[in-house]
Amino acid sequence: MGPDEYVEAVLELVERIPPGRVMSYGAVADALAERSGRSSARLVGSIMARHGGGVPWHRVVTSSGRLPPGHEREARARLLAEGTPLRSAGVDMRAASWSPEEGM
DNA sequence: GGGGTGACCCAGT
DNA sequence: TACTGGGCCACCC
Numbered sequence: 001m002g003p004d005e006y007v008e009a010v011l012e013l014v015e016r017i018p019p020g021r022v023m024s025y026g027a028v029a030d031a032l033a034e035r036s037g038r039s040s041a042r043l044v045g046s047i048m049a050r051h052g053g054g055v056p057w058h059r060v061v062t063s064s065g066r067l068p069p070g071h072e073r074e075a076r077a078r079l080l081a082e083g084t085p086l087r088s089a090g091v092d093m094r095a096a097s098w099s100p101e102e103g104m
Numbered sequence: 105g106g107g108g109t110g111a112c113c114c115a116g117t
Numbered sequence: 118t119a120c121t122g123g124g125c126c127a128c129c130c
Binding site for chain 1: 124125126127128
């Protein structure tokens with residue numbers, strides 16, 4: 001799987017995250033690990049930064065639930081609007097974390 | 105080719 | 118709780 005295909009796979013997966021739920025950068029990387037042959041949270045982060053504009057980017061947060069740096073306000077507003085469980089730090093990962101297997 | 109830089113993550117202190 | 122060090126990998130000088 002080439003770099004471009006990997007970008008497509010990441011965006012595809014992010015589009016499948018249901019409203020009110022989230023995935024961490026690392027979880028996205030892990031979910032595509034078998035198919036792509038690599039698992040790098042940093043890579044997913046940079047892909048979201050560069051190509052995330054057309055997908056629900058606010059549903060991808062850090063593993064601790066913190067919102068994407070530089071977009072905290074916008075992300076929080078969208079998450080709040082779709083009923084995502086929030087805490088002071090950001091997202092309540094125990095309640096909001098979603099995985100692909102769960103959605104089939 | 106070599107080195108710096110991220111929308112990261114985890115274990116250790 | 119907060120900080121650090123190492124690992125990570127595509128990009129861009």
